[in-house]
Amino acid sequence: KKQVVVIGLGRFGSGVARSLYNLGHDVLAMDVNDDRVQSMMGQVTYPVSGNATNETVLKELGVPDYDAAVVAVGSDIPGSVMACVLLKTMDIPYIVARATNELHGITLERIGVDKVIHPESEMGVRLAHNLFNPNLQEYLEMAPNFGLSRMKVPPQFVDKSLKELGFSSPRDKYGLAVLAIRRGNDVTLNPDIDDRLRSGDMLMLAGRDELLERLPS
Amino acid sequence: KKQVVVIGLGRFGSGVARSLYNLGHDVLAMDVNDDRVQSMMGQVTYPVSGNATNETVLKELGVPDYDAAVVAVGSDIPGSVMACVLLKTMDIPYIVARATNELHGITLERIGVDKVIHPESEMGVRLAHNLFNPNLQEYLEMAPNFGLSRMKVPPQFVDKSLKELGFSSPRDKYGLAVLAIRRGNDVTLNPDIDDRLRSGDMLMLAGRDELLERLPS
Numbered sequence: 001k002k003q004v005v006v007i008g009l010g011r012f013g014s015g016v017a018r019s020l021y022n023l024g025h026d027v028l029a030m031d032v033n034d035d036r037v038q039s040m041m042g043q044v045t046y047p048v049s050g051n052a053t054n055e056t057v058l059k060e061l062g063v064p065d066y067d068a069a070v071v072a073v074g075s076d077i078p079g080s081v082m083a084c085v086l087l088k089t090m091d092i093p094y095i096v097a098r099a100t101n102e103l104h105g106i107t108l109e110r111i112g113v114d115k116v117i118h119p120e121s122e123m124g125v126r127l128a129h130n131l132f133n134p135n136l137q138e139y140l141e142m143a144p145n146f147g148l149s150r151m152k153v154p155p156q157f158v159d160k161s162l163k164e165l166g167f168s169s170p171r172d173k174y175g176l177a178v179l180a181i182r183r184g185n186d187v188t189l190n191p192d193i194d195d196r197l198r199s200g201d202m203l204m205l206a207g208r209d210e211l212l213e214r215l216p217s
Numbered sequence: 218k219k220q221v222v223v224i225g226l227g228r229f230g231s232g233v234a235r236s237l238y239n240l241g242h243d244v245l246a247m248d249v250n251d252d253r254v255q256s257m258m259g260q261v262t263y264p265v266s267g268n269a270t271n272e273t274v275l276k277e278l279g280v281p282d283y284d285a286a287v288v289a290v291g292s293d294i295p296g297s298v299m300a301c302v303l304l305k306t307m308d309i310p311y312i313v314a315r316a317t318n319e320l321h322g323i324t325l326e327r328i329g330v331d332k333v334i335h336p337e338s339e340m341g342v343r344l345a346h347n348l349f350n351p352n353l354q355e356y357l358e359m360a361p362n363f364g365l366s367r368m369k370v371p372p373q374f375v376d377k378s379l380k381e382l383g384f385s386s387p388r389d390k391y392g393l394a395v396l397a398i399r400r401g402n403d404v405t406l407n408p409d410i411d412d413r414l415r416s417g418d419m420l421m422l423a424g425r426d427e428l429l430e431r432l433p434s
């Protein structure tokens with residue numbers, strides 16, 4: 001269990017903060033904007049109103065003892081840089097900051113931030129890579145040209161079993177293995193190939209990328 | 218080779234446009250802002266100044282014949298929705314739109330957009346999942362709080378079997394299932410729990426997120 005401070009509760013920062021909390025860590029979520037702080041109540045350990053460029057505030061909150069910091073401030077570039085410099089002076093072991101543009105990113109690297117993220121452009125590149133494989137809702141590469149993909153069950157699969165559809169093994173019709181099925185919020189690993197699929201089910205399929213690309217849409 | 222129109226050349230849109238062009242597709246990149254259009258010269262097939270809520274403009278540019286559209290407009294929600302509705306009326310086979318908040322996303326789904334992306338919050342969730350474990354290289358969500366992660370075998374696991382390590386089943390020590398092992402460029406699904414792991418192996422682990430989080434780093 002680690003202690004993390006997340007500064008800036010926009011879409012990126014609140015996403016990081018909530019997820020870290022759900023993963024079991026202690027999350028201090030800070031923002032100058034009261035409404036944003038309020039909306040994090042119950043979703044993080046400790047939502048607090050404050051300005052991260054204020055060294056006293058950070059010290060009073062015990063930030064120097066934290067394991068990591070995520071600076072998710074967006075458009076206020078000087079503020080973002082100043083907060084990162086303060087965190088560096090406090091010797092926070094691991095600092096991640098999001099950059100708004102190229103120059104912002106270079107500046108953050110120069111001041112010693114451990115990891116710089118450009119969330120929008122990184123997601124843009126990711127989208128470009130799976131735009132024409134719409135069934136590959138999510139993709140995780142296992143090896144070059146071999147991966148795992150999450151596929152929403154199309155209408156024509158409903159009420160049929162994996163065996164009937166040709167998914168009983170990688171030697172069957174589609175050349176893919178179904179490693180798991182998600183139904184509602186439950187995940188069944190190594191599913192029964194005679195079970196009938198239902199509308200809304202998601203299949204976790206593993207196999208060669210070119211075979212994943214041939215799934216029906 | 219496909220024809221794609223990317224509307225909105227902010228960080229997300231320009232990332233998508235450039236990558237698609239680099240992947241070999243024909244990219245029409247549109248924005249109302251001339252400077253942004255100019256900066257895409259040479260990075261996409263055809264950067265054009267225009268307003269995507271103008272049906273005439275879209276038709277004159279041949280957009281109805283395109284294979285896909287990406288609406289990467291950010292803060293102008295009505296504009297984003299209107300552009301998507303126009304694209305739907307033109308029967309574009311595949312439309313992806315980025316949403317600025319939850320309600321925007323729901324609206325886009327309701328009007329029939331094929332895929333809605335929340336780039337910042339999705340990157341935030343991703344960051345949270347690998348913040349403390351550089352070994353957890355990739356993460357794929359199977360269900361809320363349940364996922365699959367690719368983990369590089371740390372030195373202390375080398376020469377030990379999955380059984381010895383506590384990975385023989387989700388009821389074992391780590392509470393995780395090893396769905397596959399990658400060794401070199403080969404992937405073995407449903408691996409033998411008595412096989413000894415080697416340096417450089419990658420494990421595909423499935424289970425509750427908080428348990429994935431407890432893996433050694």
Ligand SMILES: Nc1ncnc2c1ncn2[C@@H]1O[C@H](COP(=O)(O)OP(=O)(O)OP(=O)(O)O)[C@@H](O)[C@H]1O
Binds near residue numbers: 007008012030052083
């Ligand atoms: N010095 C600061 N201390 C604390 N919070 C700050 C500071 N400066 C900015 N913030 C907060 O950071 C948050 C994110 O910044 P902003 O909204 O400018 O970025 P954004 O690019 O829209 O973010 P996102 O893309 O993550 O939604 C805002 O809620 C803002 O109030």
Ligand SMILES: Nc1ncnc2c1ncn2[C@@H]1O[C@H](COP(=O)(O)OP(=O)(O)OP(=O)(O)O)[C@@H](O)[C@H]1O
Binds near residue numbers: 253270297
């Ligand atoms: N109707 C429209 N037609 C074409 N382009 C548009 C239209 N409306 C907005 N845009 C453009 O969309 C781009 C992205 O929008 P905006 O800058 O509001 O979003 P953003 O959230 O900052 O984007 P990003 O996070 O991708 O950087 C802008 O360059 C803007 O000029």
